[in-house]
Amino acid sequence: MKFAAILCVMLGLPVHGFAQADAGAQAREAAVMLSAAATQLDKADKARDRVKALTQTIRAYELGLGAMRSGLRQATVREDQLSRQLRSRDGEVAQLLGVLQSMGGNTEPTVFFHPQGPTGTARAGMLLAELTPTLNARAAQLRTDLEDVQALRMLQQDAADQLQLGLSEVQKARVRLNRAMAERTDLPTRFTADPVRTAILISTTETLDAFAGGLSQITEGEEPLTLPPLDDRIGGLPLPVQGIVLRGANEPDAAGIIRPGIIVATRPGALVTAPTAATLRYVGPLLDFGNVVILEPRTDTLFVVAGLATVYGAAGQVIGEGTPLGLMGGISATQTDTSASTDGDGAGNAASETLYIEVRQDNIPQDPKNWFRTDKDG
Template sequence: MRALLLVLTLLAAPAFAQAPADRAAAAAAQIAGAAEALEDLRDGADRLAQLGRIVQSYEAGLAAQREAARDLALRRDVLAAEMAREEERLSAVLGALHQVVRTPGPLLMIHPQGPEGAARAAQALGGVVPQLQAEADGLRALMIELDILATEQERAESVLRDGLEGVRRARIALSATLEGRGAPDAPGDADLLTRLRDDAGTLESFARLLARQARPTGDAADFDDARGRLTLPLPGEIVAPFGTRAPDGAIQQGVVVAAEGVTQVVAPWTATLRFTGPFLDYGRIAVLEPAPGWLLILGGLDEVQRSPGEVVLQGEPVGRITQTRARVAGFALEPDPESSPNPKRLLYVELRRGGVPVDPASWFEVGP
């Protein structure tokens, strides 16, 4: 029975070990794609947008590769411990058999239950040999899988090293491109917007005040047609949907996106950057105007890479989230990302039309 259980365990083990290997391969492919895109990068109007996506792709691939490498190491430790236990148990069995072999033949025939008991004992002893063979085959399979895992782990670590160098180069190229564009002249209403921010008690009131100062850019009809086709500014998952009730009882008027490893935030649609700066518990915010009557607010930023008054093209960088935090805009992520093995970065996304909040999720391509 023990040998059968061991065989069943070994049959199931490759599927268990294959999952992190598959994830590592997918992450490596994503990193390789980012590296190829970086090599093919050329000057042009969409250079910044390309760099924004390349950095995001590198960061997402590296996060997935780190997780796969952790899982490979964990699986390797589990198998090593299992093999050590089996080796110890087999050593005890072989030691007992060795003692039997050294016992004189006539003594082996003596059994408390007489000849029939001796015969049954001999039959039981005969069944030990096939079981030992199965156990030995199981140990051999464990050793093979351990070797495979060691190879996969080395490959994952090599991909991580190359990916880290690649994302470093991509960030340098992005920074150089941003610096080469120069900062635009400060908009004439910059001081007014700062005063409006200081006087507003809530993000809603600030957004309504901004809507009155709108400087139309783009076509509202085009933006309406983009519903359901935009890419999230931060590739991740929506962990707090529109209408979520915050701990203080307030109804959330946007969504919270959580992403692992990715720091780069990009514009989901071409828009004028109306305002950037700290705001209450939203961290630094960036207020984009994608079309007349529309405002897109991104909160939780640690670094803003663009200046008010700039027209930010779709896919171009807006800012970065360099810190992991437990909450943003009143929403708390459980468990606390600071104590989680996979810390996440949180981005608050709010969309308003005519000052009225609408569910941003309907504008983005999000998974089920």
């Protein structure tokens, strides 16, 4: 796949003073993921297999696009540094060119007639002989810097083109994922949610506390279920979405509102997945949170994920780790995300969407940072 190949070339390019170890590692990982996902997708003949392959594809594109943006940022910074250095040395360059031109192509120092006679001429010749290697070295460094600027400019143009290609491809994968999720009918069901009682609970509760406390009252025919143990994974669970923590638990927002969950800044259209196997307790709009998915990974614990534009699944279904929960907003299901911004992940339109994540144990809010890996992009 051309996108994956360009990704690795771009982020592995050895440019003087241009260290991209982390971004390069991400690019290589993304390329491997894309290759594996493409193979899975070719072999997929069921909706379940297509969902898995498309989830892997979108995750790989998101990782690769993040790495490419990081590489572009570094390339832009490095080009700017080199350009400023060259501009500040315009006078030095002019003097250097003058001296080198006066020296011509001679391999030996040019003999100048000195007003002090042969002794002065000899001294000047000796001084010039000492300066010649230094002048040549400085000229070579300037030439290297100019070549680096030219290489960086070409790199950025190619990378920008591939970034647009990647954005187009990931949006196509999102559309295909929407279709595959709609076609999937093989998920096990633990209970059936009563729509009337659900509507009543939504209309009569004003807080997430009250709604979470009443979830057990809206189910019918609930069966016991044993999911994989969670205790040894607490603190190491992946964030449901790729992004950075914008606000921690109990930190007031701009309006002074304090919530017990964390807010993660994400890019438009980012894929949201289940951090672990769980039962879907609720899927849909709720209070002022927008679209909400409430997961139950074990009997006494709930994960609340709020702020999605598109949600998948239905209450009562049992899902595995990594199952798509939905997509963030910012772009429609049929619109191509043309935002090729290389701004930082927490700035401007680059991370314009926010996902709210809350953890409840026995309906008591817990700090999500004690459950999820939040020290780096998810």
